[in-house]
Amino acid sequence: MTVAAAINGALRPVPPAVVYVLGVLPALWLVMLLFAGGLGVDPVRRLEQDLGLYALQFLIAGLCITPLRRLTGINLIRFRRAVGLIAFGYAALHVAVWVALDLQFRWAEIGAALVKRPYIVAGAAAFLMLVPLAWTSTDSAMRRMGAAAWRRLHLLVYPAALAAAVHYVWLVKRWPIEPILYLAAVAALVGLRVLWRARRPA
Numbered sequence: 001m002t003v004a005a006a007i008n009g010a011l012r013p014v015p016p017a018v019v020y021v022l023g024v025l026p027a028l029w030l031v032m033l034l035f036a037g038g039l040g041v042d043p044v045r046r047l048e049q050d051l052g053l054y055a056l057q058f059l060i061a062g063l064c065i066t067p068l069r070r071l072t073g074i075n076l077i078r079f080r081r082a083v084g085l086i087a088f089g090y091a092a093l094h095v096a097v098w099v100a101l102d103l104q105f106r107w108a109e110i111g112a113a114l115v116k117r118p119y120i121v122a123g124a125a126a127f128l129m130l131v132p133l134a135w136t137s138t139d140s141a142m143r144r145m146g147a148a149a150w151r152r153l154h155l156l157v158y159p160a161a162l163a164a165a166v167h168y169v170w171l172v173k174r175w176p177i178e179p180i181l182y183l184a185a186v187a188a189l190v191g192l193r194v195l196w197r198a199r200r201p202a
Contacts, residue, residue: 004073023086051094058087063189088134119170126163
C-alpha cells in the first residue's frame, strides 16, 4: 500500500464536520486572547489582522487540495467545501471587525478608503469575489446552475486569492518576507492551474 493510499484510507471515515470544528479553533483562540488582554495595545487592529490572515491561509489551503491530489494522490476533495467556507467566514469576520470596530460604521470614511487606498480596494475585491462562491457552495446550487457553469463561477477563487495576497502585501507596506511568501504561494498555485488547463486536450 502506498503512503497516499494509507492516508486516504485513514481519512475516509473522517466527516467534513471535523474540518469545521478545527476551523473554528483559531477564532476561539482569538476570543480568549481578547478577553484575557492578550492582543496587545491595539486589540481591534490585531483581531482584524489575524482574522484576515486566517482567511488567506484557509484560501491557500483550499487551493492546495487539487495539486496535492494530482501530484501525490492524497485526496482531500471532500473537505474542500468546508475549507472554502471557513476561509469565507474568516474573511467576513475580518470585514466586520474593520467596519464595526475599527471604523465604527463611519460610512463616509469607509467609502473614502474603498476609493483611495489600493490595499483596501484589493481586499474588497477579494471579498466580493468570495461572496458568490459561498452563496453557491451547496449541492442544490450546483444542480440549479449546472456543473459546468458552477465550475466556471468557482474559478473566481483564484483571482480572489491573488487579490487577498496582494491586499496583505500592500497592507504591510514594508515588504517583509511573510506577505511576499503568501503571494508567491498563491501565484504558484494559480500558475499550476493555468499550466494544467493549457495542457488539457482541446
